[in-house]
Amino acid sequence: MTPMLELREVSRRFERKPDVIERFAGVLGAKVSSQTVHAVDRVSFEVRRGEVVGLVGESGCGKSTLGRMIAGLLPPSAGEIRFQGQSSTNLDAAARRRQRLRLQMIFQDPMSSLNPRMKVQEIIGEAALYHRLTTPAEMPGYVARLLDQVSLDPAYASRYPHQFSGGQRQRICIARALAVQPEFLVCDESVAALDVSIQAQVINLFQQLRRDLQLTYLFISHDLGVVQHLADRVVVMYLGRVVESAPTQTLFAQPQHPYTQALLDQVPRLHGGRQAFRPIQGEIASALNPPPGCHFHTRCPKAGPRCRREAPEPVTEGLHTVACHLHRGGVA
Amino acid sequence: MNVLEVSQLQTHFFTRQGVVKAVDGVDFSLAEGQVLGLVGESGSGKSVTGFSILGLVDPPGRVVGGQIRFRGQDLAGCTPAQMRAIRGDRIAMVFQDPLMTLNPVLRIDTQMIEAIQSHHRVSRRAALDRACDVLTRVGISSARERLNAYPHQFSGGMRQRVAIAIALINEPDLIIADEPTTALDVTIQSQILSEVQALTRDSGTALIWITHDLAVVAGMADRIAVMYAGRIVETGPTDEVLARPSHPYTVGLLGSIPGQGRRGATLAQIPGMAPNMARLPAGCAFAPRCGRVGQGCETAAPEARALWAGRTVRCHHPVASGPGHGSVDGGAPMQPSVGTPVPPAPVAQEGGRP
Numbered sequence: 001m002t003p004m005l006e007l008r009e010v011s012r013r014f015e016r017k018p019d020v021i022e023r024f025a026g027v028l029g030a031k032v033s034s035q036t037v038h039a040v041d042r043v044s045f046e047v048r049r050g051e052v053v054g055l056v057g058e059s060g061c062g063k064s065t066l067g068r069m070i071a072g073l074l075p076p077s078a079g080e081i082r083f084q085g086q087s088s089t090n091l092d093a094a095a096r097r098r099q100r101l102r103l104q105m106i107f108q109d110p111m112s113s114l115n116p117r118m119k120v121q122e123i124i125g126e127a128a129l130y131h132r133l134t135t136p137a138e139m140p141g142y143v144a145r146l147l148d149q150v151s152l153d154p155a156y157a158s159r160y161p162h163q164f165s166g167g168q169r170q171r172i173c174i175a176r177a178l179a180v181q182p183e184f185l186v187c188d189e190s191v192a193a194l195d196v197s198i199q200a201q202v203i204n205l206f207q208q209l210r211r212d213l214q215l216t217y218l219f220i221s222h223d224l225g226v227v228q229h230l231a232d233r234v235v236v237m238y239l240g241r242v243v244e245s246a247p248t249q250t251l252f253a254q255p256q257h258p259y260t261q262a263l264l265d266q267v268p269r270l271h272g273g274r275q276a277f278r279p280i281q282g283e284i285a286s287a288l289n290p291p292p293g294c295h296f297h298t299r300c301p302k303a304g305p306r307c308r309r310e311a312p313e314p315v316t317e318g319l320h321t322v323a324c325h326l327h328r329g330g331v332a
Numbered sequence: 333m334n335v336l337e338v339s340q341l342q343t344h345f346f347t348r349q350g351v352v353k354a355v356d357g358v359d360f361s362l363a364e365g366q367v368l369g370l371v372g373e374s375g376s377g378k379s380v381t382g383f384s385i386l387g388l389v390d391p392p393g394r395v396v397g398g399q400i401r402f403r404g405q406d407l408a409g410c411t412p413a414q415m416r417a418i419r420g421d422r423i424a425m426v427f428q429d430p431l432m433t434l435n436p437v438l439r440i441d442t443q444m445i446e447a448i449q450s451h452h453r454v455s456r457r458a459a460l461d462r463a464c465d466v467l468t469r470v471g472i473s474s475a476r477e478r479l480n481a482y483p484h485q486f487s488g489g490m491r492q493r494v495a496i497a498i499a500l501i502n503e504p505d506l507i508i509a510d511e512p513t514t515a516l517d518v519t520i521q522s523q524i525l526s527e528v529q530a531l532t533r534d535s536g537t538a539l540i541w542i543t544h545d546l547a548v549v550a551g552m553a554d555r556i557a558v559m560y561a562g563r564i565v566e567t568g569p570t571d572e573v574l575a576r577p578s579h580p581y582t583v584g585l586l587g588s589i590p591g592q593g594r595r596g597a598t599l600a601q602i603p604g605m606a607p608n609m610a611r612l613p614a615g616c617a618f619a620p621r622c623g624r625v626g627q628g629c630e631t632a633a634p635e636a637r638a639l640w641a642g643r644t645v646r647c648h649h650p651v652a653s654g655p656g657h658g659s660v661d662g663g664a665p666m667q668p669s670v671g672t673p674v675p676p677a678p679v680a681q682e683g684g685r686p
Contacts, residue, residue, distance in 0.1 A: 058517040058518070058519060059517055165605050165606075167605060168605075195373040195374055195544060195606070196373060196544060196545075196546075196585055196588045196589060197373060197584060197585060197588050197601065197602040197605075198373075198605060199588065199590075200587075200588035200589075200590070200599040200600070200601040200602070201601045201602075201603075203590055203599055204598050204599055204601055207596065207598065222517065222518065223590075224518070224591065225547075225589060225590045225591025225592070226590050226591065227591075228590070228591040228595065229590035229591050229595060229596070229599070230590070230596070248595060249595070262519070263518060263519065266518050266519055266521070266522035267518060267547075268521075268522075268525070268545070268547035268548045268550060268551050269547060269550065269551065270546060270547050270550045270574055270586070270589065270592060271550070271574060271575070271592075276526070276529075277522040277523075277525045277526035277529065277551065278522075278526070279519060279522040279523035279526055280519050280523075281523075283487055283489055283490075283519075283520065284517075284519075
């Protein structure tokens with residue numbers, strides 16, 4: 001069976017071109033270098049139908065960039081993203097549009113992703129109308145069904161986004177994504193901005209929709225608790241590269257990569273009394289100037305000379321993939 | 333002796349929509365070296381409580397009642413000049429966004445020296461040494477060189493460290509930290525938590541840690557106070573409250589946190605949403621969302637009553653989970669350990685409700 005989504009060596013670079021003054025300085029003989037950020041560096045993984053994959057990492061690790069590439073908002077610089085066996089690069093415009101419809105994205109901040117001058121009905125119904133999933137006459141009923149699906153009162157359809165609370169706005173964003181009958185949702189920090197009690201409501205909604213509509217999710221989050229709760233499989237990124245991926249239970253019980261181990265160690269825990277925090281030293285390195293070899297070696301307590309020289313290749317064993325020289329008795 | 337004693341603090345905002353009772357009768361006290369976790373969701377009044385202590389509430393808000401005794405001195409009655417002398421010297425605050433604390437056009441050393449010299453007559457050189465010293469203590473390497481940098485040259489985590497260093501610089505008796513790690517990554521958060529832990533342990537500084545994240549205070553606070561709609565609904569020693577929560581809101585909050593129970597199971601969510609603070613319900617503010625609503629909840633706001641071991645709860649029908657108690661429900665209220673004597677829970681109107 002072909003996976004729902006397949007990433008093969010996907011990379012994304014952002015280049016800052018020299019501005020006018022720098023070009024002028026270059027003409028005069030000064031040394032001008034263009035800066036390149038390797039936001040995502042040769043990432044490969046797949047998502048099977050009906051699965052929830054959690055993508056975790058610190059800010060700046062490239063997880064959002066990856067999410068945007070999967071949702072088709074950004075083209076990859078290299079590599080291939082195949083959705084249901086087809087790569088979007090060799091499709092014609094109409095087929096690409098159809099493909100994009102099956103894959104929707106939900107963002108972190110619901111306020112900045114809803115047009116404040118449109119009514120909820122227009123926000124949710126617009127895309128469905130454009131793609132002829134409904135007719136203008138049937139649109140109110142179509143929107144009402146969607147609002148009901150996300151547990152909002154259908155009477156709210158004629159209100160504006162500012163009349164809602166944060167949790168309700170996020171439900172509107174979810175209803176809008178569902179309006180085009182997608183099969184795959186990319187959720188980029190979709191519950192991060194919500195209060196704990198509201199967050200629980202939205203997480204429960206995601207679970208319920210998954211059961212009702214057979215949805216597949218890529219759930220991007222920095223909150224390991226949320227990912228542990230929702231995901232079937234977890235992919236851990238560090239500075240543009242995947243360092244480890246495994247089924248959720250395996251990853252949380254037996255993390256193999258030193259970065260994953262450190263990350264799990266530092267999650268504040270509710271129970272167990274006073275916690276002695278044993279932080280990883282230092283901060284995530286700059287993506288503008290990533291360290292050579294393994295990106296994590298600057299903070300890794302176990303790093304050896306080999307880690308500083310060559311980047312480890314991901315090694316897959318069953319369902320567990322680890323990119324570390326030390327893995328399975330290797331020498332650093 | 334207690335560093336801080338807050339009793340019946342009330343801070344109201346007089347808006348066009350009506351009076352918003354952001355803080356409505358908050359009591360707590362804090363001993364030397366103690367860490368209090370003030371937990372609540374947005375709009376619960378936890379930040380306004382912090383601002384009220386420091387006299388930082390701006391119009392249309394005003395502290396309208398209660399006492400804030402800091403080392404015996406009532407802060408609510410202080411003149412602005414007296415308040416300025418205390419602020420930044422005896423009581424310091426760390427905000428969520430370090431860019432709000434730091435002036436973007438001044439170098440770090442200028443800002444740190446200013447923080448010292450506005451309270452103490454010391455030489456610039458001595459102040460600089462002190463600044464260097466605290467920067468090293470919050471884990472900034474090569475502090476000498478970093479002093480010459482501007483705030484924008486630091487990363488978010490580093491800026492927050494600088495903000496904490498400025499708070500520490502005059503060795504205050506009390507630090508109020510308002511969600512200082514919320515905007516930071518887990519790894520940076522844990523670095524800062526471990527440093528703050530060491531600092532309070534070594535210097536005996538009392539700390540109020542305001543947060544919405546129960547898990548953050550679980551690992552470091554001695555006591556927890558849970559706020560809802562301007563009131564502290566439950567307070568007690570951290571492990572006690574977490575292990576045996578008594579207020580239905582605390583129970584719901586703990587159940588809402590993902591990643592502790594069975595994977596994929598439905599989270600125990602609290603229905604509904606936080607109330608409109610300008611139009612609070614007549615009785616208990618949590619009643620519309622509460623699963624244990626019973627007699628009296630919708631008519632009378634519950635008073636704080638003591639449970640055991642320094643715990644108080646504001647609920648007519650607390651969750652029964654006392655050590656050795658079959659039920660706290662209906663039992664005679666014990667003597668409260670803090671604050672003024674509390675009247676027994678109002679007897680619900682016999683037959684008052686249809």
